[in-house]
Amino acid sequence: xxxxxxxxxxxxxxxxxxxxxxxxxxxxxxxxxxxxxxxxxxxxxxxxxxxxxxxxxxxxxxxxxxxxxxxxxxxxxxxxxxxxxxxxxxxxxxxxxxxxxxxxxxxxxxxxxxxxxxxxxxxxxxxxxxxxxxxxxxxxxxxxxxxxxxxxxxxx
Amino acid sequence: xxxxxxxxxxxxxxxxxxxxxxxxxxxxxxxxxxxxxxxxxxxxxxxxxxxxxxxxxxxxxxxxxxxxxxxxxxxxxxxxxxxxxxxxxxxxxxxxxxxxxxxxxxxxxxxxxxxxxxxxxxxxxxxxxxxxxxxxxxxxxxxxxxxxxxxxxxxxxxxxxxxxxxxxxxxxxxxxxxxxxxxxxxxxxxxxxxxxxxxxxxxxxxxxxxxxxxxxxxxxxxxxxxxxxxxxxxxxxxxxxxxxxxxxxxxxxxxxxxxxxxxxxxxxxxxxxxxxxxxxxxxxxxxxxxxxxxxxxxxxxxxxxxxxxxxxxxxxxxxxxxxxxxxxxxxxxxxxxxxxxxxxxxxxxxxxxxxxxxxxxxxxxxxxxxxxxxxxxxxxxxxxxxxxxxxxxxxxxxxxxxxxxxxxxxxxxxxxxxxxxxxxxxxxxxxxxxxxxxxxxxxxxxxxxxxxxxxxxxxxxxxxxxxxxxxxxxxxxxxxxxxxxxxxxxxxxxxxxxxxxxxxxxxxxxxxxxxxxxxxxxxxxxxxxxxxxxxxxxxxxxxxxxxxxxxxxxxxxxxxxxxxxxxxxxxxxxxxxxxxxxxxxxxxxxxxxxxxxxxxxxxxxxxxxxxxxxxxxxxxxxxxxxxxxxxxxxxxxxxxxxxxxxxxxxxxxxxxxxx
Numbered sequence: 001x002x003x004x005x006x007x008x009x010x011x012x013x014x015x016x017x018x019x020x021x022x023x024x025x026x027x028x029x030x031x032x033x034x035x036x037x038x039x040x041x042x043x044x045x046x047x048x049x050x051x052x053x054x055x056x057x058x059x060x061x062x063x064x065x066x067x068x069x070x071x072x073x074x075x076x077x078x079x080x081x082x083x084x085x086x087x088x089x090x091x092x093x094x095x096x097x098x099x100x101x102x103x104x105x106x107x108x109x110x111x112x113x114x115x116x117x118x119x120x121x122x123x124x125x126x127x128x129x130x131x132x133x134x135x136x137x138x139x140x141x142x143x144x145x146x147x148x149x150x151x152x153x154x155x156x
Numbered sequence: 157x158x159x160x161x162x163x164x165x166x167x168x169x170x171x172x173x174x175x176x177x178x179x180x181x182x183x184x185x186x187x188x189x190x191x192x193x194x195x196x197x198x199x200x201x202x203x204x205x206x207x208x209x210x211x212x213x214x215x216x217x218x219x220x221x222x223x224x225x226x227x228x229x230x231x232x233x234x235x236x237x238x239x240x241x242x243x244x245x246x247x248x249x250x251x252x253x254x255x256x257x258x259x260x261x262x263x264x265x266x267x268x269x270x271x272x273x274x275x276x277x278x279x280x281x282x283x284x285x286x287x288x289x290x291x292x293x294x295x296x297x298x299x300x301x302x303x304x305x306x307x308x309x310x311x312x313x314x315x316x317x318x319x320x321x322x323x324x325x326x327x328x329x330x331x332x333x334x335x336x337x338x339x340x341x342x343x344x345x346x347x348x349x350x351x352x353x354x355x356x357x358x359x360x361x362x363x364x365x366x367x368x369x370x371x372x373x374x375x376x377x378x379x380x381x382x383x384x385x386x387x388x389x390x391x392x393x394x395x396x397x398x399x400x401x402x403x404x405x406x407x408x409x410x411x412x413x414x415x416x417x418x419x420x421x422x423x424x425x426x427x428x429x430x431x432x433x434x435x436x437x438x439x440x441x442x443x444x445x446x447x448x449x450x451x452x453x454x455x456x457x458x459x460x461x462x463x464x465x466x467x468x469x470x471x472x473x474x475x476x477x478x479x480x481x482x483x484x485x486x487x488x489x490x491x492x493x494x495x496x497x498x499x500x501x502x503x504x505x506x507x508x509x510x511x512x513x514x515x516x517x518x519x520x521x522x523x524x525x526x527x528x529x530x531x532x533x534x535x536x537x538x539x540x541x542x543x544x545x546x547x548x549x550x551x552x553x554x555x556x557x558x559x560x561x562x563x564x565x566x567x568x569x570x571x572x573x574x575x576x577x578x579x580x581x582x583x584x585x586x587x588x589x590x591x592x593x594x595x596x597x598x599x600x601x602x603x604x605x606x607x608x609x610x611x612x613x614x615x616x617x618x619x620x621x622x623x624x625x626x627x628x629x630x631x632x633x634x635x636x637x638x639x640x641x642x643x644x645x646x647x648x649x650x651x652x653x654x655x656x657x658x659x660x661x662x663x664x665x666x667x668x669x670x671x672x673x674x675x676x677x678x679x680x681x682x683x684x685x686x687x688x689x690x691x692x693x694x695x696x697x698x699x700x701x702x703x704x705x706x707x708x709x710x711x712x713x714x715x716x717x718x719x720x721x722x723x724x725x726x727x728x729x730x731x732x733x734x735x736x737x738x739x740x741x742x743x744x745x746x747x748x749x750x751x752x753x754x755x756x757x758x759x760x761x762x763x764x765x766x767x768x769x770x771x772x773x774x775x776x777x778x779x780x781x782x783x784x785x786x787x788x789x790x791x792x793x794x795x796x797x798x799x800x801x802x803x804x805x806x807x808x809x810x811x812x813x814x815x
Contacts (some may be wrong), residue, residue, distance in 0.1 A: 024768075
């Protein structure tokens with residue numbers, strides 16, 4: 001059903017904007033290609049607030065357009081990428097970031113893959129070692145040793 | 157007819173109840189006749205569900221708007237194809253399709269499971285019966301598609317225009333065949349836990365079902381991805397949407413299950429892994445169903461309307477996942493240990509594969525659910541989107557992709573990594589060469605893209621190396637080589653093709669993501685623009701009227717070096733009056749494996765329009781790779797040893813002749 005949901009999503013989006021417009025429009029594009037490239041890559045990390053799971057770079061919504069223009073204004077004003085992001089987060093909250101920040105609250109999120117890999121790997125290695133150890137023959141008991149000695153005809 | 161369908165569905169529920177209880181009890185007390193009722197109930201239940209589904213389809217085909225579901229999702233002017241596909245283009249109908257496929261698989265087990273041990277067959281069918289009961293109850297209680305309207309409206313509300321596409325005919329059925337197909341692996345796992353016995357023969361029975369489900373799911377996801385790519389009009393093919401992730405997680409877990417079952421079949425090892433993965437894969441399918449239909453996630457979709465549905469599915473989810481995991485915890489320790497192996501061995505490589513794939517699954521799962529978790533605990537709203545998944549999922553998959561070609565070259569029990577590495581020198585050389593070429597020819601700055609291309613070549617050549625070595629390349633002459641290649645088991649081709657497909661998809665991803673060219677501009681009629689060496693002329697706008705829509709078509713011509721027209725590309729903005737909804741229809745021209753993708757925007761006056769043109773190099777390889785993977789799966793399914801129903805029973809005639 002994933003794609004359907006996606007299409008519904010797009011549909012809601014379209015319904016919101018009343019008429020379909022483009023994600024990035026020609027009149028938004030900055031003259032300076034280096035700045036424009038930075039604007040595009042920043043846009044991909046910013047969520048369109050009214051359309052749930054799209055970045056402002058690919059969204060048609062008016063709000064996304066406003067954010068795109070805002071990002072470009074800040075860049076033209078000479079902000080660094082981080083300053084632009086901080087500015088937008090200060091206005092719209094962390095919800096706007098598609099890549100959550102590294103902090104304590106998001107610790108589990110970021111650490112999960114590492115925890116899984118290391119934990120799983122450790123668990124498997126110990127299991128392997130334990131099994132291997134389990135396959136080592138145990139030492140003979142005194143009676144067994146005595147019986148064996150008797151069979152091979154040794155006496156000590 | 158509609159009432160017949162409704163009645164058949166209720167009858168299917170009662171049969172599912174019989175199927176849940178009687179064979180289980182029969183297996184417990186050793187009564188063959190009670191056990192056999194399971195098969196009869198499964199086949200009859202399927203027939204009844206089919207009847208019910210047919211009744212709804214007929215209501216759609218006849219545009220019977222006295223049925224609420226038809227009125228909500230259909231229109232008399234809609235083309236017949238979309239009337240039929242509209243049956244599953246909504247929550248109620250798609251649930252019915254879900255159950256139809258579930259009972260279909262149950263009936264297949266009943267029909268082809270004659271050579272299963274009778275108690276295992278009875279238990280498997282009983283577990284299938286539990287799932288069937290739960291979902292039939294769900295449909296009848298909360299999502300009944302057969303409810304009537306009185307008085308009947310004259311005209312329907314039409315199907316969501318975006319869904320009026322051939323994609324709807326293929327994508328959901330394929331996806332469901334995959335999702336629900338994993339229920340068979342699940343039922344086998346639970347039945348094995350109930351019996352407390354699991355062996356290599358069990359794995360041999362389970363593998364074809366898993367493989368078939370995996371093939372369908374691969375196709376369903378790939379198809380869905382291509383559908384969104386051409387329909388949504390901005391050229392994206394994967395969005396890490398929660399609902400998309402919901403279909404991707406069972407695929408990842410299912411892939412691990414597939415590999416794990418190989419070890420279990422051949423070496424009787426990894427029993428715990430296989431059982432757990434079988435349970436997890438279907439659980440993730442159920443979780444996907446829950447996420448899509450309950451509306452708990454901030455993904456916008458029309459299914460999220462009724463909270464009682466969400467709670468109902470949540471109960472089903474807890475019952476099945478909790479129950480099976482509890483059974484697993486209770487019984488797993490009693491399973492006998494299988495074959496032993498060194499860490500460097502085929503088994504070891506497959507364990508590593510399991511570890512990485514489950515980690516990847518967990519990464520996607522936690523990323524999908526984390527915003528919910530944070531909001532529940534602290535009330536803060538955060539987003540986890542594509543940039544996060546690309547980074548973390550990529551980081552987990554990269555090492556896995558690096559070792560994929562090594563795995564099949566290692567021997568069982570005790571392998572030699574160094575020797576396997578040496579055999580892959582050609583593949584490594586080719587990968588290095590491809591990387592250097594990419595750096596020199598295309599762009600010296602995008603190291604990541606070069607690495608990606610190298611990785612793809614490594615996977616492709618690595619897969620071919622495996623095949624060549626197994627045929628005896630280098631040690632025998634061409635004649636023998638050919639004969640031996642043809643004599644190789646089909647499952648060897650399956651492995652090779654599937655891994656090759658992975659490489660092809662990787663190549664497509666890297667190509668489309670790293671090397672695409674984009675042009676955003678206002679074009680006047682007869683204006684020519686060059687995108688990545690392709691000259692495109694805008695001919696102008698022209699109105700067009702379809703059966704239930706109107707559209708503005710932008711006509712573009714692809715020109716060759718001599719400025720002569722080569723092909724016409726039509727990109728359109730469509731409007732569906734019934735739902736007052738516009739859609740975009742991208743104009744796509746495939747050039748070998750690459751595509752030109754044209755999206756039409758607003759008219760700016762004097763016949764000029766805003767146009768967005770992409771050149772996406774190698775983009776079709778993303779989906780072609782999936783097709784190759786499916787071909788690999790199919791080849792493996794054709795293997796004598798794995799044919800559904802294997803191991804074959806001796807024919808009675810033959811036995812009689814021998815006697």
